[in-house]
Amino acid sequence: MVHSINVNGTTHRVDVDDDTPLLWVLRDNLGLTGTKFGCGVAQCGACTVYMDGQPLRSCSLPVSAVGDARITTIEALAGKEAEAVQAAWVKHDVPQCGYCQSGQVMSAIALLKEIRKPTDRDIDLAMTGNLCRCTTYVRIRAAIHDAARTLEG
């Protein structure tokens, strides 16, 4: 069936089965490979995108459920929170293998949009669904605090 979905501000028509996870439409049909496949069961966070501005595990939502929602992927991130997180990620040399980092960055920005100055606990609660097998968690937390300070001005 043909589905019409809005991704990064552009409407795309894709002909896939109704229960195709959004992740595979993004990667295989639209070529947006910044969003990663990690587990396929919403346990690792590598596939995080935004749906109407809120974090979403794209491996666990069928394309038929997207409807009129606006999907945003890592390729289209913009704005002061994104810039602050990107700079902090570089400064703290956060990524190691890098595979999970797309999802980590998406979740970090979403947190900073909701809580301007997150505590360690705020960070832990927001980021606990994003696994990193290189265990870069300490640098992730430090970078989020750094990005928050940047946003404070």
Added chain:
Amino acid sequence: MPGRAGAAAAAALLLGAASALAQSAPAPQPGADLRPASSFAGIADQRDRSVALFNEIGKVLLHPRCVNCHPATERPRQGDARRLHQPMVVRGKDGHGAPGLACATCHGKQNFDPAGIPGDGHWALAPAAMAWEGRTLGQICEQLKDLNRNGSRDLAAIVRHVTADTLVLWGWNPGKGREPAPGTNAQFGELMQAWVDSGAACPAV
């Protein structure tokens, strides 16, 4: 490169094994049916009948489909084995999770069996005042009737809630790999109504 299904299954196995280590709650009793409300009509004493009805209702209330999201702590449980929810999530201020990791991050408006993720239009944890986990059926009964702990619902509203709220109804349509709540929602509603009509008496606390 392994197939998507194979990779997902392998990941699920690994994560499932890790989750099992965190298990601390007893396993549920599998798949009971519900007695029809009419079968209690032979109990002559009204209070005894009311208590007997609530004991039957308890088969649903104490089932993992209900208790998992009425936790005693800020953390829900999941699955028929009532493991602590993975990933680690919390109730949050409004029952919809912590900022940055809301329930809707993973739970859509419907079950999505390919990923094993249950869903509903307002997936959420019950408020802390409505915690059932670890409580006796008598305690839960008193809690259900307490306007300060039941969302300010009178008994009629309680019956409406358990027969119309989509998240309650989800208990009988929980998706692949999860045992439905006992009986049917219609049977459950009839039991609740009969309990109310018989005076809404509670088992001993």
